Amino acid sequence: MAQYRYAENQNYEDFASGRVFVNAPGQPAFPVRLASEAFQRSLARWRAKGGDGRVTLYDPTCGGAYHLAVLAYLHWEDIGCIVVSDVDAEVLALAERNLGLLALDGLGVRIAEIERMLADYQKDSHAAALQSAQMFQTQLTENLRSHKIETRLFQADATDPQVLETQLVGENIDIVFSDVPYGMYSHWKAVGDEPPVVQMLAALQPSLTAHSVVAIAADKGQKVAHPAYRRVERFNMGKRRITLLELAE
Numbered sequence: 495m496a497q498y499r500y501a502e503n504q505n506y507e508d509f510a511s512g513r514v515f516v517n518a519p520g521q522p523a524f525p526v527r528l529a530s531e532a533f534q535r536s537l538a539r540w541r542a543k544g545g546d547g548r549v550t551l552y553d554p555t556c557g558g559a560y561h562l563a564v565l566a567y568l569h570w571e572d573i574g575c576i577v578v579s580d581v582d583a584e585v586l587a588l589a590e591r592n593l594g595l596l597a598l599d600g601l602g603v604r605i606a607e608i609e610r611m612l613a614d615y616q617k618d619s620h621a622a623a624l625q626s627a628q629m630f631q632t633q634l635t636e637n638l639r640s641h642k643i644e645t646r647l648f649q650a651d652a653t654d655p656q657v658l659e660t661q662l663v664g665e666n667i668d669i670v671f672s673d674v675p676y677g678m679y680s681h682w683k684a685v686g687d688e689p690p691v692v693q694m695l696a697a698l699q700p701s702l703t704a705h706s707v708v709a710i711a712a713d714k715g716q717k718v719a720h721p722a723y724r725r726v727e728r729f730n731m732g733k734r735r736i737t738l739l740e741l742a743e
Contacts, residue, residue, distance in 0.1 A: 513626045514608075514623060514626050515595065525731070528732075528734065530564075532671065532709050533671060533709070534569070535709070535736075536669045536707040536709045537569075540705055545705045547574070548571070548575075548641070549572060549573055549574060550574060550577065550668050551671060552576075552665070552667045552669070553670070553672050554578075554670065555579075555580060555652050555673065556579060556585075556586070556589050557580060557585050558589050559578050559593055562576055563593055563595055563596060566596050567630065570640065575665075576593060576644070577646045577662070577665060578646075578647050579650040580649065580652075581651045586647055590647055593645040593647070595630070597642075598631070598634060598635065601627065604627060605624070605627045605631065608620060608627055611623075652694045653697055655697035658698065669706070669707050670706065670707070670709065672708075673734075674690070674711065674712050676713040691712065695722070707738060708723065709737070709738050712735055713734065714733070718739070720739075723739040723740065724739065724742045725738070
């Protein structure tokens with residue numbers, strides 16, 4: 495059985511508390527440890543199929559992309575590019591802020607913002623946020639000695655095959671990681687007779703390769719399946735079920 499690692503000397507509370515990364519009110523926060531485990535399982539499968547080097551990671555329902563920015567910090571050496579999209583322009587703007595924290599300029603803007611809040615309100619939470627942000631700055635400086643993680647964002651309905659195929663031309667998508675809408679905080683905007691998850695998998699198919707791995711997080715009431723894919727693995731954690739898929743031969 496594959497062994498999955500967590501980043502050494504990393505305080506998960508800094509990620510889980512939202513001290514540095516930002517999230518919109520009412521938007522669901524994906525558990526940090528679950529995101530890390532799902533990514534590592536996907537990465538292990540991608541490598542077992544012949545994948546080599548750093549992956550391009552794509553999320554077609556990215557929301558604020560908090561979980562993707564966290565994954566970048568936790569698994570920097572494994573990621574070369576993060577591509578995200580969402581149907582909602584407002585949360586996509588939030589995703590741009592979070593992914594901007596993978597560059598020193600963007601993180602510097604966030605640190606200045608936290609410093610202003612600390613000066614204005616003198617809250618312990620702002621002092622803790624500043625300490626976390628400075629820790630991230632040190633880590634990011636070290637990470638960038640290795641390589642820069644490229645990022646790209648675009649607005650799209652994840653169930654629209656024409657838009658996804660057009661936007662993803664030239665991208666080598668290695669891992670798809672999507673926390674699909676469910677529950678009271680997020681909802682599909684798809685139309686049509688097929689379940690939205692099925693529509694999304696169909697829309698993704700032209701942009702995937704034989705090495706690609708698709709990880710879908712959903713509630714246990716949604717069936718994550720499509721005739722063009724086969725299930726590699728499935729595991730539960732809390733209310734979420736993670737399903738790993740790959741294209742059927």
